[in-house]
Amino acid sequence: MKSRKMHRIIGMLLILPMFGWVVTGFIFFTKPGYEGAYDQLAIKTYPLQRAFVIPPEANWLEAKVVKTILGHHLLVKTKDGFEHLDPISYQPKKLVDGEALQLLINDTFLHDPQRYGVVASIDGNQAITNTGVEVSLNWSQLSLRQSGQDTALINLLYKIHYLQWTPFKEFNQIFGFFGLMLLILLTLFGIKMVISTKPKRA
Template identity: 45%
Template sequence: MRPRKIHRLVGITLLLPFIAWSTTAIFFLVRPAYNEAYEQLQVRQLPMQNIIQFVPDPAWQEARFSRTVLGEHLLVRDAQGWQHLDAFALNPRPSPTGDELRLLVNDAISHNPARYGQVESMSGMDVVTDTGVEITVNWDSLTLSQRGPDTRWIDLVYNIHYLRWTGFEVFDRIFGLFGLFLLMYMTYSGARMALGRR
């Protein structure tokens, strides 16, 4: 097969990946709704009302006091990670009840009701709002993570951009490398034909 025909065939093969890559590249330059989709949702902190005194455990590497709509919290970190303790008894604080979890999350998302809405359903420490946002509560560290429809949509665009089309990591990686090889061949063969004309 003549080099010009091979060059044309490779160009046709790369047409769909190139359109997908260039279109999603425009998206990443504009990044609409990116900040909200990947917002680091925080538990709302309230001013402390009580003075708490205690003798720290020598195994603790870090200790944090906070106050939320559920009251005072003591978070400590040791070699095994974070623990959520009762701020006064210093015993492990049990996971919140359903009503407490709903109160905590609704308070955390109250700053943006248009995106988060209100808690609609709960399963363990996972919450889903009436706008489709999924929120996970890490009680040991008193932190939240969120993922909404916009987050899932941006993740899809990201996967298209980086040629993660099948969900099988090994295949997608080989597919991406093969695409880069074809692109380099297109550059080489195109430059060679252009210089050959001269």
């Protein structure tokens, strides 16, 4: 089969992937909406109003006291992970209930109310705002993670770009490898066509 015909066939097979690569590549380069979609949401803290004595525990790698709208928290890192303790009793601090959790999260939203709005519903340590943003609380580290419709859209674009077009991981890997091989073949046949059509010297 001639190089020109193979080049045409491979080019037709790559129409959709190439279109996806161009569109998503432009979006990844310009990054519209990335700031909000991947905003590092952090619990709002306040200055400590009193001093705390942190006992020297052999298994504590790090320890810090922070104050939120709910009061004071002792956050400890050990070799086994993280612990959230009461800074007075040093006992594990239980996850707050829905009303207190709503107060904690809404207090954090004050820096960007247009994106986050207010908490509309809570299920365990998960909250959904009236603007459609999903927020999850890691109580042991007292940290938050957020994702909105824009986050989901950008993640979808990444899947399109890397040819992750199905819910099957193994198939996506094979499909992605096949797409790269076609792209390499398209380039090789293109080079061969250029060389073969180069005018010969007399």
